[in-house]
Amino acid sequence: MLEKDIENLIASHPDEFFPNSGFTLIGQQVKLGKCYADILFQDKHNRKIIVEVKRGILSRDAAGQVIEYYGLLKMERPDDIIELVLCANIIPPERKTFLERIGIECKELGINLINQIAQKVNYQFINAPKQTEIISSNGGLPASERAWIFQANPQRYDIINALADDEIGPYMHWLVNQHKKEIVKGDAGIIWLSGKEAGIYAITEIVTDPQVMEEPEAEKKYWADEDDKKGKKLRVKMKIVKNLLNRPIFKESIIQTNGLQMMSILRNPRGTNFLVTPEEWNIIKDLIK
Structure with a gap:
């Protein structure tokens, strides 16, 4: 929106x-x-x-x-x-x-x-190009059975505006603080917003292994703290294949879905990167479809 x-x-x-x-x-x-x-x-x-x-x-x-x-x-x-x-x-x-x-x-x-x-009130949203729900060339979700959650803290990073920013384009870069040796190119990524509006806001495909890299200027501007904008850090580059900004899958719905109640991010939500089991990823894909 x-x-x-x-x-x-x-x-x-x-x-x-x-x-x-x-x-x-x-x-x-x-x-x-x-x-x-x-x-x-x-x-x-x-x-x-x-x-x-x-x-x-x-x-x-x-x-x-x-x-x-x-x-x-x-x-x-x-x-x-x-x-x-x-x-x-x-x-x-x-x-x-x-x-x-x-x-x-x-x-x-x-x-x-x-x-x-x-x-x-039957209002139809005016969609910007970046906010179209599916922006991948084939319109599908990543084929990988491995998926990871990448969490955005709204007190630190404005993911809502970042996901709607045409200057950023379909690629985003995300910090890797946990599972550094397990996250690999080709895995699926799930962008999760924490806080009151917690839930899934986008699905991505990871297109690089974790590597030390600078964050592009277009993405840096959404950090709340100047210190978070500085320096090269361990990150992955991801391609957004499904933008759910207009229709996120909220935490409340996930908690009520059989097979998702024990997701790692629900049991211990502190951190940046969380493993999603193949069974959980299949259920999430069904929810999205």
């Missing part, structure tokens, strides 16, 4: 996201000076509500952006009461605490919630 998808859903169906607020849409991409605010509402108390939408992890600079919108709108409407709302798929708790202390409401909108509302 694009940020535009989330914006469209909020603008068209505000009661689904902000129940009992009485939001009336004033406009989308509202021009304020040289800037454009994503959404402008008026609530039942006649206050103006600026809503800024961010896909993935809420970035540090989002607050400055929405505060600037506040100033620009206040200059145009000095007598209006103006409220600010920041929406994102994932909002780090320390960021939310700070922003709400300075009067900016934070609304975490998980992909699961957005999918549920989109289905309820």
